[in-house]
Amino acid sequence: MLGIDPGLTRCGIAAVDGSIGRPLSLVGADALRTSPDADLPQRLLGIERGIEEWIDRVRPDAVAVERVFAQHNLSTVMGTAQASGIALVCAARRGLPVALHTPSEAKAAITGSGRADKAQVGTMVARILGLDSPPRPADAADAVALAICHIWRGGAQARVAQAQQDFARKVELARRARGR
């Protein structure tokens, strides 16, 4: 599972291996950086290349991207939105399923509270993955939290979808049985 916390200056990216109900392990976490001095198209291109290198290297089954809201951080939100667009297209181009989770959803999945601070998220990420210390920088830890959130929530969603499919099949079988 690849988690991406989009940003123009620092774009958190992390790969987590595992599935729901089993121990998770960290494949890697980092922040892709672009210089505020570079021009915008080059910065976005740098982020695209960084994400593509990660996808090539870790070959994820799915990608979880943080959902960006227009409400907060007006000064940086446009760059963040553009970076998130790049992340979504990188995944879609390779046919990878993409999920969007809000920061609150990721925090709640990891710490039990949607309003947990960065330190708390870092501590829980380290605990869940059996690390001595939280991944650095904080953007990398956020990307890890997002990946874990998606494995756990995605797992639940997949089970619900499976249960619905099973039910539909039973209904169909019952219908056919009555038809005979």
Add this chain to the structure above:
Amino acid sequence: MLGIDPGLTRCGIAAVDGSIGRPLSLVGADALRTSPDADLPQRLLGIERGIEEWIDRVRPDAVAVERVFAQHNLSTVMGTAQASGIALVCAARRGLPVALHTPSEAKAAITGSGRADKAQVGTMVARILGLDSPPRPADAADAVALAICHIWRGGAQARVAQAQQDFARKVELARRARGR
């Protein structure tokens, strides 16, 4: 010159041929559309593919993209920002120079007023290009206005850069002449 008015539901795109001080001609103008029912990564991917097809077909020397602001249209601004990020990366990936112009700059370049309405922009676009009627839809006309704006402003900027280069060369020649 390729002009792109980024948007998620309708992304205006237009190619204009010509240079400052000479008649301009319209190569083509259209709006790339994506369905609001499709999921976001697929929509962005559709926009990316549409822009790449245009670049392949018209082989522009440069790309002008409308600058997006966070201030207005909070409901659609995130999708617009993401689409603009895609447009910038498409250009940067091919090494094409990219310029950002605000809607006011484009309107002012075409109509003389930064607060001109859509009808006025359409009328002037048609007049400048010698068309019987404005390009449709309005997003396509906006993309045309952006391309014209960039040809005219870019031409002015290029002349300033050229004059500066000429001046620097004269200074250098004078310096060498004194050295002899």
